[in-house]
Amino acid sequence: MSASHLFRLIATLLLLSVAHSSFAETVLVAVASNFTKPMSEIAAAFERETGHTAKLSFGSSGKIVSQLENGAPFEIFLSADDEKPLKLEQAGLTVPGSRFTYALGTLVLWSAKPGYVDEQGQILAKGGFSHLALADPKLAPYGAAAMEVIQNKGLTERLQPLLVRGENISQAYQFVGTGNAELGFVALSQVIKDSKIGAGSGWIVPASSHTPIRQDAVLMKTGEENPAAPALLAFLKAAPAKAIIEKYGYGLAH
Amino acid sequence: MTDADIATLWLTFRVASLATVLMLIFGTPLAWWLARTDSRWKGICNALVAMPLVLPPTVLGFYLLVLMGPNGPIGKFTSELGLGTLPFTFAGLVVASVLYSMPFVVQPLQASFSAIGRQPLEAAATLRASPLDTFFSVVIPLAKPGFMTAAILGFAHTVGEFGVVLMVGGNIPDRTRVVSVQIYNHVEALEYAEAHWLAGALMLFSFSVLLVLYSALKTHPVAHQLK
Numbered sequence: 001m002s003a004s005h006l007f008r009l010i011a012t013l014l015l016l017s018v019a020h021s022s023f024a025e026t027v028l029v030a031v032a033s034n035f036t037k038p039m040s041e042i043a044a045a046f047e048r049e050t051g052h053t054a055k056l057s058f059g060s061s062g063k064i065v066s067q068l069e070n071g072a073p074f075e076i077f078l079s080a081d082d083e084k085p086l087k088l089e090q091a092g093l094t095v096p097g098s099r100f101t102y103a104l105g106t107l108v109l110w111s112a113k114p115g116y117v118d119e120q121g122q123i124l125a126k127g128g129f130s131h132l133a134l135a136d137p138k139l140a141p142y143g144a145a146a147m148e149v150i151q152n153k154g155l156t157e158r159l160q161p162l163l164v165r166g167e168n169i170s171q172a173y174q175f176v177g178t179g180n181a182e183l184g185f186v187a188l189s190q191v192i193k194d195s196k197i198g199a200g201s202g203w204i205v206p207a208s209s210h211t212p213i214r215q216d217a218v219l220m221k222t223g224e225e226n227p228a229a230p231a232l233l234a235f236l237k238a239a240p241a242k243a244i245i246e247k248y249g250y251g252l253a254h
Numbered sequence: 255m256t257d258a259d260i261a262t263l264w265l266t267f268r269v270a271s272l273a274t275v276l277m278l279i280f281g282t283p284l285a286w287w288l289a290r291t292d293s294r295w296k297g298i299c300n301a302l303v304a305m306p307l308v309l310p311p312t313v314l315g316f317y318l319l320v321l322m323g324p325n326g327p328i329g330k331f332t333s334e335l336g337l338g339t340l341p342f343t344f345a346g347l348v349v350a351s352v353l354y355s356m357p358f359v360v361q362p363l364q365a366s367f368s369a370i371g372r373q374p375l376e377a378a379a380t381l382r383a384s385p386l387d388t389f390f391s392v393v394i395p396l397a398k399p400g401f402m403t404a405a406i407l408g409f410a411h412t413v414g415e416f417g418v419v420l421m422v423g424g425n426i427p428d429r430t431r432v433v434s435v436q437i438y439n440h441v442e443a444l445e446y447a448e449a450h451w452l453a454g455a456l457m458l459f460s461f462s463v464l465l466v467l468y469s470a471l472k473t474h475p476v477a478h479q480l481k
Contacts, residue, residue, distance in 0.1 A: 060442060062441075062442035062443060062444060063441075063442055065444060066441055066442070066444060087444075130338070131424070133424070136425060136439065136442075138439070139439065139442045139443055163426070164342045164424030164425070164426060165425040165426070166424070166425075167420060167425070167438075167442070171420075171421075174319065175319075175341075175424065178319050178320055178325070178326075179323045179325050179329075180319060180322075180324065180329075180339060180341040180342065180424075181342075
């Protein structure tokens with residue numbers, strides 16, 4: 001191989017790598033488990049639209065935060081609440097001004113059995129079940145909201161012994177989906193199909209009966225240099241993503 | 255440590271003790287049979303017993319959640335017996351633990367039963383000891399180190415179990431909230447100080463257990479398991 005050949009090869013390789021960095025990047029995203037389905041769809045649309053790739057890791061927000069605090073390489077964090085992104089911001093781990101509410105969570109009292117949960121959720125007061133599943137209120141905003149609903153109905157004492165706590169909203173869904181718990185509070189996004197509850201039966205809890213579940217996204221400092229990271233955040237605010245978010249039963253912050 | 259933390263330690267101790275007793279009761283005849291038999295089922299049974307060693311606990315947890323649920327065969331069976339379903343109950347936790355820690359009991363026992371060989375049994379037979387009598391007066395004393403190893407490892411492994419319990423337990427205080435899940439929850443809730451206390455207690459416990467085991471046996475208890 002002559003020197004000019006070698007030079008040309010190196011130049012080509014350099015060009016390729018530059019091209020790669022400016023056109024198709026990969027962004028690592030940590031996503032709260034309740035947002036699994038919509039985010040998978042949004043990521044696919046994002047890839048079609050921009051050519052960038054979004055690699056998604058799903059888990060509970062609490063776990064993601066402790067991983068981020070300990071140097072996890074995630075560049076974007078989609079939390080299930082608005083407290084944890086704020087906490088990371090206060091710890092100086094995020095890009096200032098990047099935090100925004102990407103979705104409002106909708107809570108649903110759901111059972112895998114058709115006709116089991118009435119559309120006003122009166123079954124909570126009626127009883128007749130031995131397990132009520134929810135996400136652990138201490139760990140998950142959906143769980144905290146579910147507890148609020150129970151308290152507002154004045155049923156805390158009666159229902160406390162029947163509560164089975166999932167680690168997160170996904171596990172609460174598992175408990176109800178397998179029939180081990182007759183009913184439980186899950187995210188509407190987990191049971192929605194063609195803009196209504198797909199299987200079983202449920203009561204869509206009115207947003208007025210609990211503190212809003214504001215789900216915030218934030219850009220981590222790790223993603224500051226990666227053009228795909230802000231691109232994904234911008235995409236989350238754009239019409240196609242908003243349509244997907246609403247399709248899955250989430251509200252949008254105004 | 256809070257009262258809630260201490261409650262999880264106490265519950266863990268109860269689950270592990272009961273599971274260990276049950277594993278010894280069921281595991282001893284199984285290990286005996288595995289050690290003596292030439293049946294063609296031996297390989298399959300050995301593999302089945304060892305499965306929890308290689309499967310992720312989530313696999314077992316997932317299957318148990320489905321099988322023990324109201325729509326699963328085990329769940330239907332327990333419901334018909336009037337026991338209800340096992341997930342979210344203390345009994346369910348014990349059943350899951352027994353399945354999950356069984357190899358830690360069966361394998362040391364099987365190894366020590368095999369090591370006894372035929373001679374002591376034949377000697378006992380010539381003295382007109384019945385097989386049962388032989389088992390209690392010859393085999394058990396000879397296999398004592400195996401029983402010790404089995405009991406301690408089975409107990410300790412149950413204490414350290416996490417994935418299965420997380421999936422079938424439902425995290426109910428005083429019923430299914432064991433110490434490993436409590437530590438996990440402390441970390442999830444970003445309560446690192448509380449997590450440290452419990453994690454430290456478990457570290458100390460595990461180390462003490464293994465230290466006692468190794469000093470008492472002067473051997474490598476895990477080594478002869480994986481034959």
